[in-house]
Amino acid sequence: MKPTPKKIRTTEKAVLPKGFRAAGVAAGLKASGAADMALIVSDTAALVAATFTTNQVRAATVRLDAARLAEVGAAYGVVVNSGQANACTGAAGAADAKEEARTAAEAVGCAEEMMWVASTGRIGVRLEMDKIRSGISKLAKALSPTGGEDAARAIMTTDTRPKRHTATWKADGKTCRLTGLAKGSGMIAPNMATMLAFLMTDAAVDRRSMQKALGEAVAKSFNCISVDGDTSTNDTVMLMANGRAGNAKLKPGADGWDGFVAALEAVTAALAEDMVRDGEGAKKLVRLRVTGAKSAADAKEAVRAVGESFLVKTSWVGTSPNWGRIMDSLGYSKAKVDESRVAIAYDGVVTVKGGVATGVKQARLEKILAKNEFSIDIDLGLGRGEAYLLACDCTEEYVGINKV
Amino acid sequence: MKPTPKKIRTTEKAVLPKGFRAAGVAAGLKASGAADMALIVSDTAALVAATFTTNQVRAATVRLDAARLAEVGAAYGVVVNSGQANACTGAAGAADAKEEARTAAEAVGCAEEMMWVASTGRIGVRLEMDKIRSGISKLAKALSPTGGEDAARAIMTTDTRPKRHTATWKADGKTCRLTGLAKGSGMIAPNMATMLAFLMTDAAVDRRSMQKALGEAVAKSFNCISVDGDTSTNDTVMLMANGRAGNAKLKPGADGWDGFVAALEAVTAALAEDMVRDGEGAKKLVRLRVTGAKSAADAKEAVRAVGESFLVKTSWVGTSPNWGRIMDSLGYSKAKVDESRVAIAYDGVVTVKGGVATGVKQARLEKILAKNEFSIDIDLGLGRGEAYLLACDCTEEYVGINKV
Secondary structure, three states, X not given: OOOOOOOOOOEOOOOOOOOEEEEEEOOOOXXXXXXXXXXXXXXXXXXXXXXXXXXXXXXXXXXXXXXXXXXXXXXXXXXXXXXXXXXXXXXXXXHHHHHHHHHHHHHHOOOHHHEEEEEEEEOOOOOOHHHHHHHHHHHHHHOEOOOHHHHHHHOOOOOOOOEEEEEEEEEOOEEEEEEEEEEOOOOEOOOOEOOEEEEEEOOOEOHHHHHXXXXXXXXXXXXXXXXXXXXXXXXXXXXXXXXXXXXXXXXXXXXXXXXXXXXXXHHHHHHHHHHHHOOOOOOOEEEEEEEEEOOHHHHHHHHHHHHOOHXXXXXXXXXXXXXXXXXXXXXXXXXXXXXXXXXXXXXXXXXXXXXXEOOOOHHHHHHHHXXXXXXXXXXXXXXXXXXXXXXXXXXXXXXXXXXX | OOOOOOOOOOEOOOXXXXXXXXXXXXXXXXXXXXXXXXXXXXXXXXXXXXXXXXXXXXXXXXXXHHHHHHHOOEEEEEEEEEEEOOOOOHHHHHHHHHHHXXXXXXXXXXXXXXEEEEEEEEOOOOOOHHHHHHHHHHHHHHOEOOOHHHHHHHOOOOOOOOEEEEEXXXXXXXXXXXXXXXXXXXXXXXXXXXXXXXXXXXXXXXXXXXXXXXXXXXXXXXXXXXXXXXXXXXXXXXXXXXXXXXXXXXXXXXXXXXXXXXXXXXXXHHHHHHHHHOOOOOOOEEEXXXXXXXXXXXXXXHHHHHHOOHHHHHHHHOOXXXXXXXXXXXXXXXXOOOHHHOEEEEOOEEXXXXXXXXXXXXXXXXXXXXXOEEEEEEEOOOOOXXXXXXXXXXXXXXXXXXXX
């Protein structure tokens, strides 16, 4: 086991790394008139790593970006629109995505293949290309090294607040910065979420190493959250590294590599946590951990069954620790479960042991459940498999937001 | 292929078959003072068939009944309590279940092994045995050939109305009757539901044939419904046949066998439909069908992913045909999906073809979605696999009912 790199704290700000500019504007895609387009650009071409949705139904933008990653591996930037997902739009949607990217590439003066595109919003609706085109020309004019905050706001859909974090570390004596902007609060499930995240760093990083590090960071962050168990068609995490910090190229073993990994993990974890905290209608953040599963795969099945059960999630809305519903969902999960070995603790207070109640006073548990944030640790007592999930409650407001 | 037996209509009444008596009383288990215990008894020992929950966490009652089915295969009756599930109650709960059954057996004068027991309600709570005992003595006195309706009401939990259906057919010139009483409106998912169903017939039926027919009927009824995707710890379907109609023993090929199967399928289907219609907080019944899947297993995965998606179910609350969420859930299901081959129709109106919108007017779809009942047919265009699911919408009221 290699030692885990020291944890890095993030600041909740969109301070862009050297050489990056961004902008967010209202292009009229959202009926509300709120900002709905963003552009992020690096002054020099950046190396790119990315992960995409595992959904078999993939938005036109996801297919385009995945092809670009395979072909080029470097980009100048990304243009993003919210309001319309450009998913399930067929060949016409694919052409729209390409044109959105081409228009942005022309506006900033780079090769078409080096401009990515991301969309989020309603599925099955064609993009309003007139608005997109005029939005892009506004964006190109508004690009600024201080435009990160505007961009973070423009990519929001049902999000109630922007999500952005920045971390810094040293490599070669040079200060490097990694900044992430993200959106997502519904249609969120492990294996990404209905989420977009754009990560930028001014560090020079080896491309293969960067892709591997991104995959690992996503596995521990965006793939460990669930709002409603629905994996979206548009999920994209993009990481650009433009090398403007002037450090020697980072790869495992190099000075500053551990700092890069720590910054990447800290920023992705913070963004993921922001998403669950801002989960549609959610009032409570619940840190679910399953240990003692027969295997890691079993632990994942168990933690998802619990964290995505309607009945478990609605029970959290009240303050009643209805642990019977946790037992029930463990029982129907695909994980091997022997009820006589199950233990459940709320914020460390062991409530179930050997599958039955330990007799903790109801009032004590209600105090824990009344908090905005608490943990539930489940031990299956069968092996060494472990898994973690950041979950939230399912409120009447969630239904209200989505009954459209 | 053998021809499907003629369909039989059921009457929505609890007319008990010959030789059966039932009762329902308030034993004080429910704080509301509503009826909460039921007893169903046959004057002569009945042959029994049954299916139980597939949940790995099984209530004490389920374990007891399953053992009895394996050992004896005949029963005089069943005592049922609502309010407390007697699940996750360990060895003490197992002893309670046994005592509940023994007390009922003594009250009606039969061997302990021939009295079954079923519980439904909150998990993890011990039965209040004093109330159970006095409830049983009240029940024994109240037993009556017209007590079916009282029994159907006493087994309700969050159900808003009793569920009972009766069907008759001829065998050997004798009129046979099959009657079912059931409860269930939440914690309902395929592979049974949080549901109890007690089926009685006065026909004489071969035990093995009866078990097989019950399994097939359950597969087409209780295993094709979903309220919230949560399979419960207590699900039990029990079928008793006491032979009092005087017919020659039914088995495949015998006169009246097809009538028996048709009655069994009609009653179980009607009860299952009642459960979804009465789904917690549900306002709409949606008949989901997936065709064209690569395999039957794929069709099942697809239909469940759609019918259990929070986002799909909440979209039905409104009147907006947000078919993009159906595409999304198909895409993350375990079924093989090629979005360019997917077709979706609402009440026969083809809304998606080749994975994209056909351009049906929104107003026309909204009219369908505004109905209390509609169908969604999904064709995956990949093979011959088919599956069916009766689903319902997920309303704010569902959350309200369960936030405890």
